[in-house]
Amino acid sequence: MQPRNASHFTSDRVANSKLTKEKISADIAAFESSGGQIEKLGNTPTRKAAGLAEAIAAAAAADSQKQ
Numbered sequence: 884m885q886p887r888n889a890s891h892f893t894s895d896r897v898a899n900s901k902l903t904k905e906k907i908s909a910d911i912a913a914f915e916s917s918g919g920q921i922e923k924l925g926n927t928p929t930r931k932a933a934g935l936a937e938a939i940a941a942a943a944a945a946d947s948q949k950q
Contacts, residue, residue, distance in 0.1 A: 915921065 911921065
């Protein structure tokens with residue numbers, strides 16, 4: 884049996900990802916058509932503004948102590 888070349892592997896991955904996208908889209912459509920609701924969330928900040936301000940202040944204080 885001859886080994887397949889790299890382009891076959893790449894094209895298989897692309898074909899599989901398209902099938903996956905189509906399957907997910909179909910599953911979501913079926914879920915929504917049966918009355919299911921999907922909550923779509925926005926970006927969730929990883930740091931709160933107060934925590935970030937405190938971190939900046941602490942870093943500035945530590946930097947000023949070094950000098």
